[in-house]
Amino acid sequence: MKRWLPAWVGVPRPDPVLLILLLLIIGFGLTALYSASGQDMAMVNRQGIRLGFGLVMMLIISQAPPRVLRAWTPWLYGLGVAMLLVTLVLGVGRSTHRWLDFGVFRFQPSELMKLAVPMMVAWYLHPKVLPPSVKSTAITFGILLIPTLLIYRQPDLGTALLVAASGMFTLYLAGLRWRVLFGFAGLAAAAAPVLWLVMKEYQRDRVRTFLNPEADPLGHGWNIIQSKIAVGSGGVTGKGWLNGTQSNLEFIPERHTDFILAVISEEFGLIGVSLLMLTYLLVIARGLYIASIARDTGSRLLAGALSLTLFVYVLVNGGMVSGVLPVVGVPLPLISYGGTAAVTLLAGFGMMMSIYGHRKFISS
Amino acid sequence: MISYKGHRAIKDERDEQRLFENRAWVGFAVIALCILALLGRYVWLQVFAYDSFSTRSENNRVAVTPVVPNRGIIYDRRGRVIAENRLAYRLEIVPEKVPGKQQGLEALLDELSTLIVIDDDDRKAFHKSRRNYRVFDSVPLKFNLSEQEVARFAVNRHRFHGVDVVPYLSRHYPYGELLTHVLGYTGRLDADDISNVDEGNYRGTRTIGKIGIEKFQEKELHGTSGYERVETNVRGRVLKVLERQDAVPGTDLVLSIDVAVQQAAWDTLGDRPGSVVAIDPVDGSVIALVSKPGYDPNAFVDGISQQAYSEILKAPGRPLFNRALNGGYEPGSTLKPFVGLAGLELGVVTPDTRVFSNGRFYIKGYDRPYRDWKDTGHGWVNILSALEQSVNTYFYQLSMDLGIDRMHDYLAQFGFGSATGIDVPGEGKGLLPSREWKRGALNEPWYPGETVIAGIGQGFNVVTPLQLANAVAALVNGGTRFAPRLLYASKPAGVERAKRIRAPSELQIPIRDPQNWQTILDGMDLVVNGSRGTARKVAVDAHFRTGGKTGTAQVYQLAAGKKRNQEEVAEHLKDHAWFIAFAPVEAPRIAIAVVVEHGGGGSTAAAPIARATLDAWLDQELERELQP
Numbered sequence: 001m002k003r004w005l006p007a008w009v010g011v012p013r014p015d016p017v018l019l020i021l022l023l024l025i026i027g028f029g030l031t032a033l034y035s036a037s038g039q040d041m042a043m044v045n046r047q048g049i050r051l052g053f054g055l056v057m058m059l060i061i062s063q064a065p066p067r068v069l070r071a072w073t074p075w076l077y078g079l080g081v082a083m084l085l086v087t088l089v090l091g092v093g094r095s096t097h098r099w100l101d102f103g104v105f106r107f108q109p110s111e112l113m114k115l116a117v118p119m120m121v122a123w124y125l126h127p128k129v130l131p132p133s134v135k136s137t138a139i140t141f142g143i144l145l146i147p148t149l150l151i152y153r154q155p156d157l158g159t160a161l162l163v164a165a166s167g168m169f170t171l172y173l174a175g176l177r178w179r180v181l182f183g184f185a186g187l188a189a190a191a192a193p194v195l196w197l198v199m200k201e202y203q204r205d206r207v208r209t210f211l212n213p214e215a216d217p218l219g220h221g222w223n224i225i226q227s228k229i230a231v232g233s234g235g236v237t238g239k240g241w242l243n244g245t246q247s248n249l250e251f252i253p254e255r256h257t258d259f260i261l262a263v264i265s266e267e268f269g270l271i272g273v274s275l276l277m278l279t280y281l282l283v284i285a286r287g288l289y290i291a292s293i294a295r296d297t298g299s300r301l302l303a304g305a306l307s308l309t310l311f312v313y314v315l316v317n318g319g320m321v322s323g324v325l326p327v328v329g330v331p332l333p334l335i336s337y338g339g340t341a342a343v344t345l346l347a348g349f350g351m352m353m354s355i356y357g358h359r360k361f362i363s364s
Numbered sequence: 365m366i367s368y369k370g371h372r373a374i375k376d377e378r379d380e381q382r383l384f385e386n387r388a389w390v391g392f393a394v395i396a397l398c399i400l401a402l403l404g405r406y407v408w409l410q411v412f413a414y415d416s417f418s419t420r421s422e423n424n425r426v427a428v429t430p431v432v433p434n435r436g437i438i439y440d441r442r443g444r445v446i447a448e449n450r451l452a453y454r455l456e457i458v459p460e461k462v463p464g465k466q467q468g469l470e471a472l473l474d475e476l477s478t479l480i481v482i483d484d485d486d487r488k489a490f491h492k493s494r495r496n497y498r499v500f501d502s503v504p505l506k507f508n509l510s511e512q513e514v515a516r517f518a519v520n521r522h523r524f525h526g527v528d529v530v531p532y533l534s535r536h537y538p539y540g541e542l543l544t545h546v547l548g549y550t551g552r553l554d555a556d557d558i559s560n561v562d563e564g565n566y567r568g569t570r571t572i573g574k575i576g577i578e579k580f581q582e583k584e585l586h587g588t589s590g591y592e593r594v595e596t597n598v599r600g601r602v603l604k605v606l607e608r609q610d611a612v613p614g615t616d617l618v619l620s621i622d623v624a625v626q627q628a629a630w631d632t633l634g635d636r637p638g639s640v641v642a643i644d645p646v647d648g649s650v651i652a653l654v655s656k657p658g659y660d661p662n663a664f665v666d667g668i669s670q671q672a673y674s675e676i677l678k679a680p681g682r683p684l685f686n687r688a689l690n691g692g693y694e695p696g697s698t699l700k701p702f703v704g705l706a707g708l709e710l711g712v713v714t715p716d717t718r719v720f721s722n723g724r725f726y727i728k729g730y731d732r733p734y735r736d737w738k739d740t741g742h743g744w745v746n747i748l749s750a751l752e753q754s755v756n757t758y759f760y761q762l763s764m765d766l767g768i769d770r771m772h773d774y775l776a777q778f779g780f781g782s783a784t785g786i787d788v789p790g791e792g793k794g795l796l797p798s799r800e801w802k803r804g805a806l807n808e809p810w811y812p813g814e815t816v817i818a819g820i821g822q823g824f825n826v827v828t829p830l831q832l833a834n835a836v837a838a839l840v841n842g843g844t845r846f847a848p849r850l851l852y853a854s855k856p857a858g859v860e861r862a863k864r865i866r867a868p869s870e871l872q873i874p875i876r877d878p879q880n881w882q883t884i885l886d887g888m889d890l891v892v893n894g895s896r897g898t899a900r901k902v903a904v905d906a907h908f909r910t911g912g913k914t915g916t917a918q919v920y921q922l923a924a925g926k927k928r929n930q931e932e933v934a935e936h937l938k939d940h941a942w943f944i945a946f947a948p949v950e951a952p953r954i955a956i957a958v959v960v961e962h963g964g965g966g967s968t969a970a971a972p973i974a975r976a977t978l979d980a981w982l983d984q985e986l987e988r989e990l991q992p
Contacts, residue, residue: 130380172391175383229424232409232417245425249597270410277399284395288388297375300384304391311395315402322405 009063015290015356021283022334022349026051028276029260029335035242036256036263036337043256043337050339054346061350065358066299069351073116073123077143080116083109084150110159111340113147115348117163118305121170126298131175140171157203158328162312169308170301173291210326223259226251228323231265238269256337258329261321280314280333283307290356299355306348426606427596430568433587434533436614438547438577440623441651441852446543447578452534453509454666455480455517456502459494461526473505476524479516482506485669504570507666508534535571535578535665539623541658542630545686546621546788546850548576549661551668565589571665577619577850580788584854587614613857620649620852628980629654629958632973638940638960639687641833642977645946645955648837648846648867650786651981652956653830655691659683689791692826693959697754697966698915698942699775699821701839701884704747706774707762708880715883718744721757727764727812734760734816751887752894754914756820763819768810771818772798777873778835778845780827785847785870794831797824822918833957836944840885840911840952843873888913889949899943899971908948908982912974914966915942917959938962943970947978954981 030044030051037043061069087109120143128136144167152160172181196204209221230246239245244266246252252262265273287307294300310333317332319325331341409417438447455476462469473490476482482505490505497503509517509529517529535550537543550571557572561582566572568589573579590611594602629640633656642652659676668676676683685691707713723741724733735756736742742755750758763771776782781796795801797818799810817823827835830848838845846867855862875881888911891897898914917940941963946952956974963969 127375129375130383169391173384173387175380175387226424228409229417229420231406232413233421235410235414235418245595246421249425249595249603251424251597265406265410270406273406273410274403277403281396281399285392288392292381292385292388297377297380300381304384304388308391308395311398315398318402319405322402322409324402324405 006064006068008065008068009060013357014059014062014353015286018283018286018290018349018353018356021279021286022346025276025279025283025334026055028279029332031241032260032264032267032335033256033337035244035267036247036260038248038250039242047337047339047342051334051342051346053339054343057343058346058350058353061347062353062357064354066294066296066302066351066355069119069354070123070126070298073119076112077116077120077123080109080112081147081150084113084147088150088153108340110147110151110154110156110163111344113151113163114159114166114309114344115306115351117144117147118166118170118302118309119351121167122298122302122305125170125174125301126296130297131177132171137171137176137180140167143167155200155203156329157199158316158330161328162309162316162330165312166305166309170305173301173304173308206326206328210323223253223327224323226253227259227262227321230262231322234266234269236270238265238267238272241267243267258317258327258331258336259321260336261317261332264335265321277314277318280310284311287352290352290359293359294355295358295360299358303352303355306352309348310345425595427594427602429592429594429602431590431592431609431611432568432570433589433611434613435535435550435571436581436585436587436616438585439616439618440621440626441619441649442622442624443618444623446537446539446619446621446623447547448536448538449533450536451531452507453514453529453531454504455506455509456504456528456530457490458502458526458528463525472524472527476505476527479520480506480509480513483669485671489667502528502530504530537661540660540662541683542623542626543621544576544658544661545655545688546576546619546626546653547661548578548580548788549574549664550578551664552666567591574664575790577617577788581615581617581851584615584617584856587857588612615857616855616862617851618853618855618862619850620644620651621653621850622651622981622984624984625977625980626652626654629973629977630656632976633960636960636963636969637681637687638958638963638970638973639691639829640956640958640973640977641688641829642954642956642981643833643837643846643848645837645841645952647849648834648844649849649852651954652977653688653850655685655687655689657681657683686790687959687961688829689786689788691828691959692792692794693829693940693942694823694917695821695825695827695832696915696917696940696942697756697821698832698913698944698957699819699825699827700751700754700759701888701913701944702775702778702780702835703759703762703766703771703819703821704751704887705839705880705884706766706771708747708883709876710766710770710774711876712765712770713747713762715747715880718746719750719755719758719761720744721755723757725757725760725816727816730813732813734813747883748887748890749896751884751913752890752897754891754898759819760816763815764812766815766819768797768799768815768818771815772796777871778838779831780825780835784830784834786830787847787850791830792828794828795824795826821915829957829959832942832944833955836946836957837955838873839881840946840955842878842881843875845871845873885911885946885949888946892945899967901967902943902945902971902975906947906975906979908978909950910945910947910975910978911949911952912943912945912971914971915944916940916964916966917942919962938964941966941969943967943974945971945974945978947982954978 030048033047034044121140124140124143125132125136144164148160148164151163209224226246230252233246244263246266247255247263252259255263284307287303291300291303294303313330313333316325316328316330320327331338333345334342435449437445440446459469462472473482473487486506490503494503514529537547551574553566553570553572558566565588573582573585588611590609592605593607595604595606596602625642629652633654638656640652640654643650663672721736721741721743723736723739726733742753745755745758775796781794783791783793802808802810814823818825834848847870849867851865853862853864892899892902892910892912899912902910902912919937919939941960943958943966946955956977958970958974960969
């Protein structure tokens with residue numbers, strides 16, 4: 001039989017542990033979304049379709065051997081950077097409420113870069129001797145800085161930091177020396193005042209609000225305060241599914257997108273949040289395990305970096321909702337309403353599954 | 365060991381694997397710690413700060429909205445409605461719903477003003493009151509819209525997002541200026557008012573009694589606010605009512621004022637500034653309390669415009685001034701019955717004591733003459749004829765014999781020089797002169813000449829119409845001095861019948877010999893009914909017998925020795941005319957004091973007004989008694 005599909009496409013063999021964990025999160029997320037959307041079944045359906053699309057994509061990608069993925073990597077990265085440039089030149093108007101505008105049909109190159117940057121760094125470091133030499137390190141920085149700066153110019157500080165972090169994690173896992181890492185950390189700390197100077201006014205407002213939300217309780221501080229009230233009033237056991245007053249009465253802003261964790265905290269309490277965090281932690285652990293059994297350097301680095309990046313999502317979103325981190329537009333992975341982020345994440349998990357499927361000693 | 369020193373040129377898969385695992389373990393440990401720290405934050409919020417956030421969440425959810433009580437209705441003694449709540453319409457704007465912020469709002473106001481009269485005052489008031497509301501609250505722009513305005517807006521409503529016409533109850537005074545100086549009015553609640561009331565009870569209230577009965581009886585009239593505990597969403601929209609506590613409407617009040625009597629006094633006063641106060645001597649209730657000119661209290665209810673207010677301020681006769689309560693006039697000869705009673709009761713004179721009047725009275729050692737109004741004098745007079753003809757000389761002599769100290773102390777018992785204690789705010793005290801007062805106020809000794817003119821109600825004496833009417837009431841009811849009452853009865857919400865409120869009897873003036881009191885009343889009877897009485901016209905065609913006393917309050921002092929001729933004097937320098945009266949003489953049911961500013965003589969200007977007032981009261985009293 002003549003195959004018109006690539007040879008590697010066959011019966012899906014996903015990592016069952018990772019799949020179960022992801023399905024748990026997705027199921028819980030859709031349940032929470034039903035409540036957070038004000039019991040809008042249409043919205044839940046839409047998100048379900050997107051997630052389904054993402055899952056199919058994940059399974060397809062999981063079939064591709066890591067070398068195929070690696071072969072695509074420079075093209076994907078190049079395409080992403082080109083699109084970022086186009087976006088920048090055409091200057092598509094954006095509001096500060098951009099995270100509302102995630103839609104299946106609106107493509108954000110910056111989302112693509114969340115995958116493309118770690119892939120590219122892994123691709124670059126794959127043949128290199130590790131730990132990376134000074135030259136390799138410098139080139140890696142170039143790879144991650146170009147898209148980061150482009151995204152920052154959009155301006156989308158949250159995504160820019162996530163993209164930079166994913167690249168840095170790859171470098172870290174590649175064994176960049178501790179001294180160098182701490183050096184960069186120190187440099188970043190020293191650069192903070194400079195960052196303040198180049199920040200846009202609305203970004204400064206967010207930082208100010210984060211430092212003292214009560215100073216402007218009806219303005220910039222409103223989101224943080226209402227979110228904290230939602231979380232705190234949930235208590236240990238929560239108010240119960242669909243019973244969150246902060247959520248149902250629309251006190252929580254962006255309750256079905258970036259602040260959906262506030263709804264979960266209000267309705268499912270500390271127990272719900274802890275179980276969710278535990279699940280994420282298990283996903284990360286599984287991801288790192290997959291990385292450790294990867295067949296080659298590039299796969300190992302990619303799987304590890306994607307796992308660590310997931311952690312950044314969870315930490316930044318959880319910190320934002322509970323008022324310990326500034327409000328940046330970072331969704332809660334696989335739970336916040338929105339298609340692009342979910343599909344991107346699931347595509348990333350597809351790569352992890354591919355790496356799992358083509359691990360070192362597949363039969364032993 | 366990983367180091368750059370021993371950098372290998374060839375990839376070593378096992379070394380890289382070890383390096384990765386090393387890094388992955390460290391990374392995972394850091395991640396686990398971070399997630400634990402994050403969970404620590406959630407533990408703090410959800411366990412340790414749970415109570416506080418739980419309360420704040422509840423406060424978010426539940427709003428308490430006040431339910432405003434309906435203000436009590438006020439009736440007159442005969443059950444006529446004199447202050448009511450009428451359905452009116454006001455224009456309200458929700459600023460949040462108006463697109464385009466400040467400029468959008470101004471544009472909206474401009475466009476609205478093509479349909480509804482909105483002047484600068486309205487705009488200013490709107491912007492001022494906006495500050496007291498939240499952005500999603502409805503802020504009133506214009507009150508008491510006309511029917512045409514409501515209709516015009518209704519047709520164009522679709523053009524105005526965030527604007528609405530809202531029905532409300534507006535205070536209305538059907539008798540307008542006739543009762544202004546009794547009722548006062550309600551006006552918009554301001555910051556000063558709030559500090560004087562229970563703020564919780566006024567949370568939804570927009571108006572409060574500013575003066576008059578409306579102010580004095582504010583507590584009764586306002587009622588008790590109810591509340592609704594409602595669940596609202598973030599925009600303040602009410603989703604459901606959790607609990608409702610109805611408001612208790614204000615108490616309905618019945619005033620002792622009789623609008624018919626008030627109207628009669630008002631009408632006969634004509635265009636002249638003046639005042640009429642009528643009191644029922646039996647119970648101290650106020651039957652009429654007129655101060656003219658008045659002004660329309662309805663203009664104040666929804667906030668008066670600056671222009672309208674300055675018009676009232678500039679109007680002739682100072683309409684805002686309450687002459688009945690606060691107008692200080694020289695009592696003139698209306699004080700004579702009280703001075704005469706002092707003489708009789710203190711044993712200085714008897715009914716038979718006679719004094720010769722030759723038109724002029726001199727104090728020993730002084731050559732200034734004190735005149736009678738009749739240049740040739742009245743001949744021999746006793747207390748009766750002295751009252752009948754208002755003979756100054758008799759009272760000059762009596763005052764000298766009494767002395768200022770005894771005169772002051774006796775007259776003080778009738779309430780001269782002190783507030784009557786009427787149940788409405790803002791009354792004046794008048795002035796009853798004494799040696800101590802003059803020393804204190806003017807730092808001068810008391811001169812005998814001042815005693816002489818004090819005896820005929822001149823000099824330093826100042827009384828208010830209310831004081832004088834109340835003193836007459838005490839004189840004719842056997843010495844019982846009431847704190848005059850406007851509140852006649854009250855009907856709290858939920859009570860079937862109004863409950864009569866009785867005036868507290870403040871003081872019983874000691875009586876040495878009732879015959880002395882009767883003598884004075886006889887003298888006042890002669891003023892009206894005697895052959896030489898100064899107010900004989902009052903008796904013509906009356907259905908009842910009246911006693912009274914005329915009086916003249918000098919507006920300017922005549923040089924000694926000059927004869928007064930009112931016709932030659934400019935209007936604003938003419939004397940004020942007084943008349944006090946009571947009727948029926950046999951069993952007085954009304955005591956009255958009338959003052960007409962610049963009216964000239966008491967008998968011509970003031971007495972007819974008193975007669976009309978007495979008629980209005982007694983004719984209907986008579987009718988009532990004839991009914992089974």
